[in-house]
Amino acid sequence: MTHQCAGITRSGERCTHTAKGPSGFCHLHDPDRAAERKRNASRAGKSSGTREITSIKAQLAEMVETVLGGVASTAPYAVANQILNTRLQAIELERKAREADELEARIEQLEQGPEARKGGQKMGDIVRDLAARIQKLEAQLGKTGRRSLPA
Ligand SMILES: [Zn+2]
Secondary structure, eight states: OOOBOOOBOTTSSBOOSBOOGGGSSOTTTOGGGHHHHHHHHHHHHHTSTTHHHHHHHHHHHHHHHHHHTOOSOOHHHHHHHHHHHHHHHHHHHHHHHHHHHHHHHHHHHHHHSHHHHTTOHHHHHHHHHHHHHHHHHHHHHHHHHHHTSOO
């Protein structure tokens, strides 16, 4: 004999799954499994490359709440905000550096490739385009690097 799960879905409707075991809930709604589900969800979040940005966003949200809630001095938060901002710039810098490395590797590949040796006009255009993108990235890297220097 089976029972319908007593849980309520996110859309506010009664869960249509079959209840498992004595809890009266399906595996998604069983309160005894809530901790396990939370652990799994947090593990999934940690496996993503964006976990540092997620952590910074959480810290920023907390700071905004604290500052808006009224604190004696907002100075420590201003400093913390600068530090978080610098961390974000470092992440962006890292991403751009990786992109520049990839582009450089691609150029080398093209220059050494048989198509490039033939001296086709199209391949030359691609190489020039990639070189221009690297220059642009390097210019951006320089700018961001200077901005992140302490005032
Ligand atoms: Zn359910």
